[in-house]
Amino acid sequence: MKVDRLRFVLTVATLAVVLTVSSVSAAPEEPRWFFSSGVSVRALTPSFKLGYSHHESLDWGDLFPRRPNVGSLTTFDGTGKPRVYRNGAVGGDNPNFTGFGAEGRVDDPGQIRPLAPGADANGNLARTLSFSSTGYSYPSNVGVSQMSPATTANPSLELGYHLGSLEGTDIRVDFVSGWTFLKSGTNTGHVRVAEVFEARTEYTFLYDYVADPSLPLAIPGTIDGFEQFIVYNPTAVPAFFGTGYRSPKTLTDTTRASSPSFYAVGRADLEVSLNEIPFGLRFTREAGPVDLSWEGGLTFNILQYNLKSQLAWYETGRTAPAFQHSWQDSGTPFKLGLFTGLAARLPLTPDGRVFLETRGSYRWVDPVTVSAGMANVEIDASSWEGRAGFGFTFE
Secondary structure, three states: OHHHHHHHHHHHHHHHHHHHHHOEEEOOOOOOEEEEEEEEEEEEEEEEEEOOOOOHHHOOOOOOOOOOOEOOOOOOOOOOOOEEEOOEEEEEEOHHHOOOEEEEEEOOHHHEEOOOOOOEOOOOEEEEEEEEEEEEEOOEEEOEEEEOOEEEEEEEEEEEEEEEEEOOOOOEEEEEEEEEEEEEEEEOOOEEEEEEOOEEEEEEEEEEEEEOOOOOOOOOEEEOOOOEEEEOOHHHOOHHHOEOOOOOEEEEEEEEOOOOOEEEEEEEEEEEEEEEEEEEEEEEEEEOOEEEEEEEEEEEEEEEEEEEEEEEEEEOOOOOOOEEEEEEEEEOOEEEEEEEEEEEEEEOOOOOOEEEEEEEEEEEEOOEEEEEOOEEEEEEOOEEEEEEEEEEEEO
């Protein structure tokens, strides 16, 4: 897309130059060349994104210990190993009740709850058993963005050649070129690019339980044998044991810490300079003592950058970093751009050889994206420009 757009712009600009030059009449004997030197004011705008690339340096898993879970965090479904909870266990499959009933262990009589409403135990002793576990997770906030526009005053030179006038008009046509240099240095300062919080989740697992009412209740204790089972597949429970039993159910209650357990501090420093060389046409008409102009054309832009970034991981409460690293990248990309604007020239001598010139224009350049480690920066050199300078004409 960018290549096609550039080809279109170059084609239109070439046609405009050809049509303009073909309609320009030769200039009379007068000074053709002019030169001015001045100051250009415009902006370079870097947009920093720190951490968005999910760089490997943002993987904290090997840097800090994670609190282990206490107990299993899933329900038993008839397959796999028994689920061992903080206060008991469920599984494996009870051989006397294959396909729907599991063995288990209950540590405390307080884990017995009433059977769910709507269940019919059909003369059996039926209750609901509650098991508990504690799980820990570490949700994180990763990535910050920051825009750092930098407006600077920079040296600017302009060289032009008088081509002539448009046929049948008093509009003067000039070819203009020159050079403008911009330089800027900016940084993000030290900012938190990642925060990791500890979240504690209390799990409650509910299983329906069926036992022979003629035998002593085996809770607390081990649930096995042919006289009792824990329901894990209620759809397969024979009607003899009753109906309306529920599948195992999981309840959770999560509390997230208000402050992070670990955090990362990052910084990016960018130095960038731009050499711009324009090639365009200027159309000028006298307006009393002042010459007013419109100009436009292409720009050749050589952008040089040096990007540095650094990152340090910290554990809350400790001042020394657990990990730190730095990166650097530099380059010199070339970009084509466009410019258009208005200018005014005020002669300072009777013959107009010395003049004061001002200009306001817009310079468009396709942004450049660069990266170093966990830092990505989009450098946007497109901006409005103001210029003022002194110049003179010569043969």
